[in-house]
Amino acid sequence: MIKKAFKMKLFPGCEETYRQRHDQLWPEMVELLKTHGAKTYCIFFDSETSSLFGYLEIDNEEKWLQVAQTEINQKWWNYMADIMETNEDYSPVSVELTKMFNLE
Template sequence: MQRLAFKMKLNKGQKETYKKRHDELWPELKKLLKENGVSEYSIFLDEETSTLFAFQKISGNGGSQDLSSNPIVKKWWDFMSDIMEVNSDNSPVSIPLQELFYMK
């Protein structure tokens, strides 16, 4: 099992919309993530900076960031593009974070 972490940026004033959309996560997206080894996925918000911190537990060598060519993922990106910082293809601007400490 691997642990991945990355950060993204939420647009100001979009906390409730972001939370609502994730509370209503599409079943097909959840299924896709699980089928691709994502067993846990948490996203935290630093309200002071609007920074989103994401954490995933995955089996195998990939995570949600490796599903960029999947039509379900692209549709989700389009759906989320109005409330967060995105690249030209509507993928979230995502910065990988290096793990420096882990306690079991």
């Protein structure tokens, strides 16, 4: 199992909209994530910095990287671009985090 962590940033005051959109995550997006190997996917919010912390467990890195190229994922990025920092292609500005400790 591959464990990944990353951080992203919401625009101030957008946390409720972010939560609502994820509470109503499109069924086709859920299927896409699962089909591409997401076993566990959690996102946490830091209200002091408006930062999001994502944690993901996947089976295969190469398969997971294909998610970004799908039409449904591109649509999701576009949908979320009004509430968070994004790159020119509307992908979230995301910084991978280095695992420093793991207790299992």
